[in-house]
Amino acid sequence: MLTPERHRLILQQLKEKGVVKIQDLVDLTNSSESTIRRDLTQLEDDKFLKRIHGGAARLQGKLQEPSMVEKATKNLQPKKRIAKYASSLVEEGDCIFLDAGSTVMEMIPYLPKNIVVVTNGLMHVKPLLDRDIPMYLIGGYAKPKTNAIIGRGALTSLELYRFDKCFMGVNGIHTQFGYTTPDQEEAMIKQSAIALSREAFVLSDESKFSEIAFAKIADLHEASIITDELSSEFQDQYMSKTTIKVVKE
Amino acid sequence: MLTPERHRLILQQLKEKGVVKIQDLVDLTNSSESTIRRDLTQLEDDKFLKRIHGGAARLQGKLQEPSMVEKATKNLQPKKRIAKYASSLVEEGDCIFLDAGSTVMEMIPYLPKNIVVVTNGLMHVKPLLDRDIPMYLIGGYAKPKTNAIIGRGALTSLELYRFDKCFMGVNGIHTQFGYTTPDQEEAMIKQSAIALSREAFVLSDESKFSEIAFAKIADLHEASIITDELSSEFQDQYMSKTTIKVVKE
DNA sequence: AAGATTTTGATAGAAAGTGATTGATTTTCA
DNA sequence: TGAAAATCAATCACTTTCTATCAAAATCTT
Incomplete structure (x- = not known):
């Protein structure tokens, strides 16, 4: 599975649920835990989400525009x-x-x-x-x-x-x-x-x-x-x- | 259950009821009393609530519109x-x-x-x-x-x-x-x-x-x-x- | 097609979170 | 007021999650 596709999935889940568990993302994407962790680190660096113990949380600041998912989305x-x-x-x-x-x-x-x-x-x-x-x-x-x-x-x-x-x-x-x-x-x-x-x-x-x-x-x-x-x-x-x-x- | 998820539940309860008992939160979140206590301590540090004996209370500082909450609470x-x-x-x-x-x-x-x-x-x-x-x-x-x-x-x-x-x-x-x-x-x-x-x-x-x-x-x-x-x-x-x-x- | 680069999955030790217990403190109520 | 009950903070053992690292696999270059 391509990296941007995974990122899209992660952000989408996050948008829907507010918080997501790493294990859920692993199941969802059929990727390894390591890969998901790397994704989360990266997405946090890019200010798309906040990592929390056990998963990730949506950041409520302002960057929640529709542009967010769109931006990460090419498909x-x-x-x-x-x-x-x-x-x-x-x-x-x-x-x-x-x-x-x-x-x-x-x-x-x-x-x-x-x-x-x-x-x-x-x-x-x-x-x-x-x-x-x-x-x-x-x-x-x-x-x-x-x-x-x-x-x-x-x-x-x-x-x-x-x-x-x-x-x-x-x-x-x-x-x-x-x-x-x-x-x-x-x-x-x-x-x-x-x-x-x-x-x-x-x-x-x-x-x-x-x-x-x-x-x-x-x-x-x-x-x-x-x-x-x-x-x-x-x-x-x-x-x-x-x-x-x-x-x- | 992820920490922020629990915190969300706690704050939600608090918003609805004004005060919550620890035991109720234990039941609601299926967590132990210890965990809830830790959550409350943390949320108090972050100025989201005030701990009281037996549970926690909403702090009336700023964001509260008593009339509205009360109204919604009645039914x-x-x-x-x-x-x-x-x-x-x-x-x-x-x-x-x-x-x-x-x-x-x-x-x-x-x-x-x-x-x-x-x-x-x-x-x-x-x-x-x-x-x-x-x-x-x-x-x-x-x-x-x-x-x-x-x-x-x-x-x-x-x-x-x-x-x-x-x-x-x-x-x-x-x-x-x-x-x-x-x-x-x-x-x-x-x-x-x-x-x-x-x-x-x-x-x-x-x-x-x-x-x-x-x-x-x-x-x-x-x-x-x-x-x-x-x-x-x-x-x-x-x-x-x-x-x-x-x-x- | 061979080598370089990137991505991925696995692992081990460190860190964080959790639940149970204990004894101290507060509240309740007679 | 004083004893019983409830609540509390502190701690310990245990589980889960995290970081860092390395080697294999996939992808890109030339």
């Missing part, structure tokens, strides 16, 4: 671009499924209002309600780290619906949380949702995503990939089954 | 008291249902960790996850104003579970949002949950609640009412079917 822009394009595919009256995950969440501000959204992403709830978009939540187990609803019950609950379109994050939540291997149970939800949908779209803001994860999701059904960069090997390999839309600038 | 206390008592009824290993609503939400900080929670309250999600309490969410329509999951799907989703105990707010969310008439669909969820539970508890922090709402919930099944004040007419009227626990001080 935000492509994500927004992709999300905006994906939203443009949604038409009034549609019933869509939104996968849990940060890239998909970015779609919400751009969605039309006269639609119905079904989701398993707890983090999507507030932004959707704020926009007054009618929303159904899948029932089931709430997975702490990714705020996704998963499990057997979730599948049952999901199968009550049918969708015009569904939107999935490639590494879904894992992009954001640093997993390289998709969670088995979340993958099952993804697959099921794709099966219940007339059209499926996969959003990826990672220029390099693991071939395995890619295949798992896209190979099973027809799907369109929306990304900002894609090596030609992948294009050749999957072109036959999937449409690939590369969104630039 | 807060009974609610917390009731919620704390209700939490004490939950045993390790229990599977419980938590109704959507502000009074029930107050229970969360006091719940034991080795339980499973099922809820239809979206506002409960974050506090439960923060406490690492395993949580299942009912699926269905997310009602914007109350952040509750309701609807036909919710009933279906709910009926997959069985509970040891369930906890309902009387006017539920309506207390907070100023409704006097319970929402029909939310009432259905309440009734269904009570039916699926071995024991049912109704929490009320309103000394006067409407007879209609009361009867709707309590009359259908055996249930215990937990409240801080109850006119004797109600007691006489419902004593036969329900247990009433009045929590004072």
Whole structure:
């Protein structure tokens, strides 16, 4: 995992929670304790946070501007671009499924209002309600780290619906949380949702995503990939089954 | 638990109540008395509070607006008291249902960790996850104003579970949002949950609640009412079917 | 492709935080 | 007032976290 990505994750956690434990960051980023410590030292030097025994704390001074996370963030822009394009595919009256995950969440501000959204992403709830978009939540187990609803019950609950379109994050939540291997149970939800949908779209803001994860999701059904960069090997390999839309600038 | 997290809790308690007992802080933070004492010493050094025999007191130096704090405190206390008592009824290993609503939400900080929670309250999600309490969410329509999951799907989703105990707010969310008439669909969820539970508890922090709402919930099944004040007419009227626990001080 | 540089993970000794105990001090209440 | 109860500061043993260092792995240069 790249250094700036880790830093972004750390700052984001900090922004959300105020204080974070080192061990949590280790789990979150799949890095060693040493690496996290070095990150924290560095971020403290740059006045982004304050180290405390056991972890780090947000500094309340003034440097809390939105610029803070933004500054440390280089990956935000492509994500927004992709999300905006994906939203443009949604038409009034549609019933869509939104996968849990940060890239998909970015779609919400751009969605039309006269639609119905079904989701398993707890983090999507507030932004959707704020926009007054009618929303159904899948029932089931709430997975702490990714705020996704998963499990057997979730599948049952999901199968009550049918969708015009569904939107999935490639590494879904894992992009954001640093997993390289998709969670088995979340993958099952993804697959099921794709099966219940007339059209499926996969959003990826990672220029390099693991071939395995890619295949798992896209190979099973027809799907369109929306990304900002894609090596030609992948294009050749999957072109036959999937449409690939590369969104630039 | 990280030191600043504990300090935050202490100061928060102090802000709400003006004075806090050490033992309460021990319970609240799951730390030892020694640790709390050390925290208090430190916070006093930093001029955040004044230590007094048995606990700590807010210092009235500057940042206090007595009128506002007092105002917010008046309705807060009974609610917390009731919620704390209700939490004490939950045993390790229990599977419980938590109704959507502000009074029930107050229970969360006091719940034991080795339980499973099922809820239809979206506002409960974050506090439960923060406490690492395993949580299942009912699926269905997310009602914007109350952040509750309701609807036909919710009933279906709910009926997959069985509970040891369930906890309902009387006017539920309506207390907070100023409704006097319970929402029909939310009432259905309440009734269904009570039916699926071995024991049912109704929490009320309103000394006067409407007879209609009361009867709707309590009359259908055996249930215990937990409240801080109850006119004797109600007691006489419902004593036969329900247990009433009045929590004072 | 070989070497230099950076990043990473592991380890050991130092430092800090924690919980229990003990005896001193304060409060309570008869 | 005086004895019992509650609260307190001080200390000890124990656990967790921290710093510093080194070698392996990854990345960059030339």
